Amino acid sequence: KYKIQQHNDDLLKAHERRLSYITSEIENAEAIIQKVVDFQIAIPSWALGTGGTRFGRFSGGGEPRTLEEKIEDVGLLHSLNQSSGAISLHIPWDIPQDAKAIKALAAQHGLKFDAVNSNTFQDQPDQALTYKFGSLQNVNKAIRKQAIEHNIEVIKQGIELGSESLTVWLSDGSCFPGQLNFRKAYQNTLESLQEIYAALPENWKLFLEYKAFEPNFYSTTVADWGQSYSYVQKLGNKAYTLVDLGHHLPNANIEQIVALLLMEGKLGGFHFNDSKYGDDDLTAGSIKPYQLFLIFNELVEGMDARGMNHATDLGWMIDASHNVKDPLEDLLQSVEGIMMSYAQALSVDRKALEEAQNNNDVVRAQEILQNAFRTDVRALVAEARLRAGGALNPLELYRSQKVRENLIAERGLKTVATGL
């Protein structure tokens, strides 16, 4: 549809030159290509429109106005990179009026429904009680009940669509000392989560996302991985911790957190993004690519040690939001950044690294990781796309086909993606 064939033909010669170099450099290049082909990253429905900040929002135009259009946008990304084969919905920002039709539309684009996300951090127009002072933690039982019922409703919607996981992110916490009894807030939250957990189908997972701060600035009730872990451990074996890369206090060693959660069997999945200051939701790999690589290094090591399937045993999602870029271009960049880190991590010589660790050869161990990180694996990632039927350079094709211009012509210049 987007002249992929012709685009690939034009770039093929240069691509093959780069590919033959890298495959001669990396021993397991063929295996890496296959793993990258299999790896899919879910696109969040809320990343398809311009995000904005509390100071303003500048629409780029042509944004999806309905759930159908959001699915079309993700389908477009997937047709270009063959790596974005799933969409993650946010309820009630996305309300499938006709689940069957929505499912069919998604299938037409080769898309599955990843985790469904509940929302108890905003009040909705038709809502009886307010979440101003929290939802699952609230001192008022009726408010907790309302929030629990919303989550159960989200599970029901997810079942209709064939989703198999619920992501719960809570903005619950407090803004000032004394506002909250921490222990009671924890207990209320746990009890509420238990009721939600009880409504999960057998084959479902519950992901509990943590975040250090914002919108509450004194305490957050699920603030870090230890707190999330404490809840999910009590909930049961269908509950897992979700790591959003932007949700830590500065300088946290996220790769170590990931390794330990994996070891405990409680790592559920990811919200990929990047940040310099806080929950910045910038393009994955744009600020701290070495950190992203080190995280994937732990993932590959830990998942292989546990005999896990890289592609299917964890939830891989992007959670990003931008004010200045075309959201679709940005998502293409994020997926590319993630794939590169994954490919680099797959190229690490595990045996040599283990040997170096066992010999306390610090320099050698560091060199092994740095060599992998400093290797240009773009041709491997491009080859994976080519084999899967995608474009050698999705971004270039997106621009040359004037995709955004076409979307603006179709949808208009002043668009507000639903929910934002």
Ligand code: AOS
């Ligand atoms: C909020 O900071 C979290 O990252 C959540 O994942 C949230 O649901 C998402 O960003 C949509 O608002």
Ligand code: ZN
């Ligand atoms: Zn100020």
Ligand code: ZN
């Ligand atoms: Zn998130």
Ligand code: ZN
């Ligand atoms: Zn966030």
